[in-house]
Structure formats: C-alpha cells, structure tokens
Amino acid sequence: MHNVVIIGSGCAGNTAAVYTARAGLKPLVIKGREAGGQLSITSEVENFPGFPEGILGPELVENMKKQAERFGAEFMHGAVLEADLSKRPFRIRVEDEWIETLTLIIASGASARWVGLPNEQKLIGKGVSSCATCDGFFYRGKKIMVVGGGDSAMEEANFLTRFGSEVALVHRRDTFRASKIMLDRAKANPKIKFLTDTVVEDIFDVEKGEVTGVKLRNVVTNHVWDQDVDGFFVAIGHIPNTAVFRGQILTDEDGYILSQGGARTNVTGVFHAGDVQDRTYRQAITASGAGCMAAIEVERFLEAEGH
Numbered sequence: 001m002h003n004v005v006i007i008g009s010g011c012a013g014n015t016a017a018v019y020t021a022r023a024g025l026k027p028l029v030i031k032g033r034e035a036g037g038q039l040s041i042t043s044e045v046e047n048f049p050g051f052p053e054g055i056l057g058p059e060l061v062e063n064m065k066k067q068a069e070r071f072g073a074e075f076m077h078g079a080v081l082e083a084d085l086s087k088r089p090f091r092i093r094v095e096d097e098w099i100e101t102l103t104l105i106i107a108s109g110a111s112a113r114w115v116g117l118p119n120e121q122k123l124i125g126k127g128v129s130s131c132a133t134c135d136g137f138f139y140r141g142k143k144i145m146v147v148g149g150g151d152s153a154m155e156e157a158n159f160l161t162r163f164g165s166e167v168a169l170v171h172r173r174d175t176f177r178a179s180k181i182m183l184d185r186a187k188a189n190p191k192i193k194f195l196t197d198t199v200v201e202d203i204f205d206v207e208k209g210e211v212t213g214v215k216l217r218n219v220v221t222n223h224v225w226d227q228d229v230d231g232f233f234v235a236i237g238h239i240p241n242t243a244v245f246r247g248q249i250l251t252d253e254d255g256y257i258l259s260q261g262g263a264r265t266n267v268t269g270v271f272h273a274g275d276v277q278d279r280t281y282r283q284a285i286t287a288s289g290a291g292c293m294a295a296i297e298v299e300r301f302l303e304a305e306g307h
C-alpha cells in the first residue's frame with residue numbers, strides 16, 4: 001500500500017516527487033512511455049529559472065528525478081493502463097501489476113499532436129517544435145513556418161513574428177477553425193504569409209541534424225515545391241493523457257482535467273498536476289509549480305486523515 005502514487009515523470013510528476021519524498025511519504029512515480037516527459041525530447045531550455053546559461057531539457061528533468069530519489073522517491077517503468085478510483089484505496093494497473101494507494105497525483109501531461117511525417121520526429125528539438133513560447137527565441141532573424149488553422153496556430157504565428165524575418169502559416173484548407181478576431185489579427189500582420197490549401201510532405205535535413213527546409217504540396221493544383229525554413233512549429237493541438245481515467249475523473253470536452261480548485265479533482269484524494277489540466281500556460285515552470293501544489297495538498301490530506 002502506497003501513501004501516494006504519481007502518474008508521470010515530467011516536470012510536474014518529478015517536482016511532486018521531490019516534495020512528497022521530502023515530506024517522508026515515499027512516493028512511487030510511474031514513469032510512463034515517455035520517461036522524463038516532454039522536456040526529454042527537447043534540447044536547450046533557456047527559460048527555467050536558476051540556469052543563467054540554459055540547460056538541456058533531458059538534463060533538467062533527470063536532475064529533478066535524482067533530487068527526488070535522494071529523498072526516497074521510487075520510480076517504476078511502465079504505463080498506467082487501468083484505474084479504479086471508485087473507492088479507497090485506489091487501485092491502478094501498471095502494465096500487468098495492480099498497485100494500491102491512498103492518494104494519487106495525475107501528472108500525465110498533454111502530448112502535442114504532430115503532422116505525422118517520419119523526419120518530423122527525428123528533428124524535434126532541432127528545428128521542429130510545438131511550443132512558440134519555448135523555442136521562438138532561437139529563430140531571431142530566421143525563416144519560420146507554422147502549421148495549423150486554429151486559434152493556437154494564429155497566436156503562435158503572431159508571437160513568432162517578434163523573432164522571425166518571416167512567418168509562413170501553412171493550412172491544408174482555405175477556411176479556418178480560428179476565431180475571426182484571431183484570424184483577422186494574423187492576416188493584418190505584414191510578416192505572416194498564408195499558404196492555404198497546402199500540406200507539408202517532408203522536412204529536411206535529418207543528416208545535418210537541423211531543419212533547413214520543407215517540401216510542400218498545394219492540394220488543389222498538386223503543385224509541389226521546396227521552401228527554405230529554419231524553424232518549423234506545429235500548432236495543431238494537444239491530447240491530454242486522461243483516457244485511462246475516462247468516466248471517473250471529470251474533464252472538459254478535449255480531455256483536460258477540470259480542476260475543483262487548487263490541485264483537486266472531482267475524486268477526493270486524487271490530485272492533478274501540470275499540462276494534463278493546463279491548456280493555457282504549458283511550461284516546465286508552471287508544470288513544476290503545479291507538481292508542488294499537488295504534493296502539498298497530498299501532505300495535508302493524509303495528515304488530516306492521521307497518516
């Protein structure tokens with residue numbers, strides 16, 4: 001029987017592990033299929049306070065893990081495939097093993113949707129990104145491309161004009177899901193060039209280890225061409241990793257956990273942390289902050305119960 005099981009080993013889960021471990025609760029962290037979370041697929045992180053020269057994403061999240069282990073946190077391989085939150089202790093299945101716990105912190109993140117091109121995955125963190133706030137700064141004076149047709153694509157494109165010499169916005173249709181106000185703002189921005197009815201067929205250059213360009217196709221005319229690009233931003237949404245809790249934890253229509261205040265979910269004793277509940281900020285520091293909040297709530301909750 002565990003005091004607290006933390007689902008996810010990104011910034012949110014690892015920070016919750018540091019706090020609950022230092023509180024003597026011996027947390028168990030389930031790492032998931034993406035150990036270290038989203039930071040483990042990026043390169044330089046320049047906006048996490050405390051690292052004036054920046055730090056590599058995998059190193060940052062590994063440091064958090066080591067820090068938690070130093071205070072007694074345990075880390076377990078595998079993903080949660082099933083959960084029974086109908087009564088306490090809660091029961092969760094990690095691969096083939098059922099585990100019981102008094103409290104649970106869900107820090108399973110929200111995975112970015114990618115276009116789905118083979119080279120795209122190989123170039124994540126090397127010119128391919130899903131986060132303008134995180135990586136826009138690296139493309140000062142460079143050619144930037146944004147893929148998407150919703151509000152977040154418009155927002156990212158507008159934001160990226162602060163850095164890029166030009167921003168090409170690629171969308172596979174000529175109509176947009178984005179709200180009129182966001183679309184109008186993007187259209188009024190002289191640095192944004194719209195490429196509608198257009199899809200990305202390939203990204204170069206895996207051998208060089210950086211993005212140098214893309215192959216594009218107009219879906220109406222079938223015209224194919226190559227275009228130079230330095231930064232390739234995918235803004236087609238995120239998928240919160242909450243499928244295993246469906247019907248038990250309240251979420252919005254997209255699957256983001258609906259907070260009941262602080263780090264509380266609708267199930268007493270189950271708490272949320274990080275991007276799995278956050279469709280607005282989605283940063284390493286906010287995820288870590290949320291992990292801290294969830295841990296403090298767990299400590300107080302268990303203490304009130306006399307554990």
Ligand SMILES: Cc1cc2nc3c(=O)[nH]c(=O)nc-3n(C[C@H](O)[C@H](O)[C@H](O)COP(=O)(O)OP(=O)(O)OC[C@H]3O[C@@H](n4cnc5c(N)ncnc54)[C@H](O)[C@@H]3O)c2cc1C
Nearest residue numbers: 008009010011012032034037038080109134274275282284
């Ligand atoms: C390319 C890229 C670059 C970025 N750069 C920056 C940056 O420079 N600065 C910054 O502040 N932010 C950056 N971000 C954003 C930042 O990485 C996220 O905001 C942060 O990682 C969110 O932390 P999290 O712990 O909530 O979720 P995640 O990091 O997504 O971690 C989720 C964890 O949950 C686990 N998991 C999922 N499902 C299950 C399951 N069923 N069972 C068990 N475990 C599960 C996963 O394996 C993973 O370990 C970047 C993101 C990307 C994609």
